[in-house]
Amino acid sequence: MSSALMRKTQTPSHDGVTTAESENTRLPPRDRIIASAIDLFRQQGIKGVGVDAIAEAADSNKMTLYRHFGSKDDLICECLKKTSARREQIWRDLEAAHPNDPIGQVRGWIEEAAERIFSDPRGCDLANAAVELREANHPALQLIIEAKKAHMERLINLCRAAGIKQPEQLTDALVLLVEGARVCSQSAGIEGPQQQLKRACDAMIAAYSPDS
Amino acid sequence: MSSALMRKTQTPSHDGVTTAESENTRLPPRDRIIASAIDLFRQQGIKGVGVDAIAEAADSNKMTLYRHFGSKDDLICECLKKTSARREQIWRDLEAAHPNDPIGQVRGWIEEAAERIFSDPRGCDLANAAVELREANHPALQLIIEAKKAHMERLINLCRAAGIKQPEQLTDALVLLVEGARVCSQSAGIEGPQQQLKRACDAMIAAYSPDS
DNA sequence: ACCCCTAGTTACTGGACGGTAACATTCATG
DNA sequence: CATGAATGTTACCGTCCAGTAACTAGGGGT
Structure with a gap:
């Protein structure tokens, strides 16, 4: 629990320009959301995690989530496809x-x-x-x-x-x-x-x- | 609701001696609740069913459920023991x-x-x-x-x-x-x-x- | 400049959830 | 009949949930 919270705390592109290379390249929100959802579903179960938690873990927000996925069930399906x-x-x-x-x-x-x-x-x-x-x-x-x-x-x-x-x-x-x-x-x-x-x-x- | 009321109307030992056995003997609420919970958990998953639904399926109510089981987790454990x-x-x-x-x-x-x-x-x-x-x-x-x-x-x-x-x-x-x-x-x-x-x-x- | 698309923010809805309080009822016993 | 325990009933609390609305902030193109 605490470790997961700690890991998430990293301020993202705080200094802006240097992010050029490596895995630090920020993926688009849709991919971040799917990745975070897969992670959280695996840790806490599909019914054990809410959309708010997913959006937050993806360093995004609920509205963006719902712009990319029509519903939680939709997101679940996309995660399984991934x-x-x-x-x-x-x-x-x-x-x-x-x-x-x-x-x-x-x-x-x-x-x-x-x-x-x-x-x-x-x-x-x-x-x-x-x-x-x-x-x-x-x-x-x-x-x-x-x-x-x-x-x-x-x-x-x-x-x-x-x-x-x-x-x-x-x-x-x-x-x-x-x-x-x-x-x-x-x-x-x-x-x-x-x-x-x-x-x-x-x-x-x-x-x-x-x-x- | 009405069906629950109807079902409850049976007068128990009305003729005294013969009731020795028969499956019509209503089980005590605790057993009914566990049985209903096992059923519903199996049909809809543990996280997919709420305590209210369990109490209703057991022809009982939430308060009686909470008198017998301190929490939903408690009830889950008793179901698994059963x-x-x-x-x-x-x-x-x-x-x-x-x-x-x-x-x-x-x-x-x-x-x-x-x-x-x-x-x-x-x-x-x-x-x-x-x-x-x-x-x-x-x-x-x-x-x-x-x-x-x-x-x-x-x-x-x-x-x-x-x-x-x-x-x-x-x-x-x-x-x-x-x-x-x-x-x-x-x-x-x-x-x-x-x-x-x-x-x-x-x-x-x-x-x-x-x-x- | 302009527009437009994407993303982030905040606040909200309506419902279901787990859990509790206060009260009413049944019923087997003494 | 009286008592007291077990059960039922209703209403409620605070929280979380999925999902929505309105608005703001950037970032490219043309």
């Missing part, structure tokens, strides 16, 4: 890191998920949003489902390219394990079963790999 | 259904989880609560962690009794799969990987079973 886009980027990075090595990309994805679980045990933003936004037909829900579907499609193709016998089944199993680890990191304490995510995935991959 | 207690009862039922068959109890637990996922795809109340109650040191969190821990302890003992080589590892993997299926039933659409929960668990059990 999160999905970042995921796509991670996949592209994995492809670059393991070229022509589909199973390496799959293992890289698992590795990345495991690291993230330990460095920031707050689960998957998309899945968490689905838990919080239970009102029927919430516009975010379709986004979440489609993102998960696209994600699994990619995994299936990688598994197939890797010569897995039943790529759909292995993908389902791996997704269950990873999603389970992400939720357990929130509900099962620091010593929970998420500690064994990689080992469980290895066992599952072995079970579906062609016998050596 | 949920944990019901889980314990499920385990006892499984023990009775599969006496001296530890792996049968484990499979029965998986079976029960799978059925529940399809009949009511709203995930695990405990895990969902952990997702929603992110404020640091929320009193519910410790309850959730302890319930999950006790649950896993039971699974480990069953796996060990079944002759599994590494009972802790198999338990971790099975819990990841089941928790993953529960969260995917909310976030991955009706055709999500939760459909393959049982198959994935079978593969995992096979991988950890002594070779036949």
Whole structure:
């Protein structure tokens, strides 16, 4: 809490001209608002944070927020889209890191998920949003489902390219394990079963790999 | 309003002796409130429902609610305790259904989880609560962690009794799969990987079973 | 100069929220 | 019948929420 407040206190472009370079380049308000919203949603939950807090954290204000996003639900959807886009980027990075090595990309994805679980045990933003936004037909829900579907499609193709016998089944199993680890990191304490995510995935991959 | 009045009109022990049992016996307000709260929390999320709505759904009122529970957080904790207690009862039922068959109890637990996922795809109340109650040191969190821990302890003992080589590892993997299926039933659409929960668990059990 | 678009500021609305006070009612007991 | 505890009823408090209105301040273009 206090650290977050402290961090926000930095007076922005107080001396004006020098901001030329580096990450200090102030993003336009829309991007700042989305970034702050993703942050706060992750820290306090979607229903646990109000638009005023988001605007303030973005060093902006509520009116500007409402000029860019028609409603809080709108902003939520844009945040989820942004999160999905970042995921796509991670996949592209994995492809670059393991070229022509589909199973390496799959293992890289698992590795990345495991690291993230330990460095920031707050689960998957998309899945968490689905838990919080239970009102029927919430516009975010379709986004979440489609993102998960696209994600699994990619995994299936990688598994197939890797010569897995039943790529759909292995993908389902791996997704269950990873999603389970992400939720357990929130509900099962620091010593929970998420500690064994990689080992469980290895066992599952072995079970579906062609016998050596 | 009027329906509430109508419903309340039943004269209780009007004929004295016969009322021994029957489900028409109105539960005391405290139990009605907890039951209604669990229901509403599940339907609309913990942060999505107010105490007024809970009191009304319980055919009671806010003051009675606050006489029994010091705060909404208090009520949340009692609901989670009740949920944990019901889980314990499920385990006892499984023990009775599969006496001296530890792996049968484990499979029965998986079976029960799978059925529940399809009949009511709203995930695990405990895990969902952990997702929603992110404020640091929320009193519910410790309850959730302890319930999950006790649950896993039971699974480990069953796996060990079944002759599994590494009972802790198999338990971790099975819990990841089941928790993953529960969260995917909310976030991955009706055709999500939760459909393959049982198959994935079978593969995992096979991988950890002594070779036949 | 001019306009115009974007962004920031302040103040506000109406409603829902968690929680409380004061009072009225029921009802099983003595 | 009297008592007292548990329950119900109504009204209220202060706070927070999502969302809006009116106004001001800069910053480029033309």
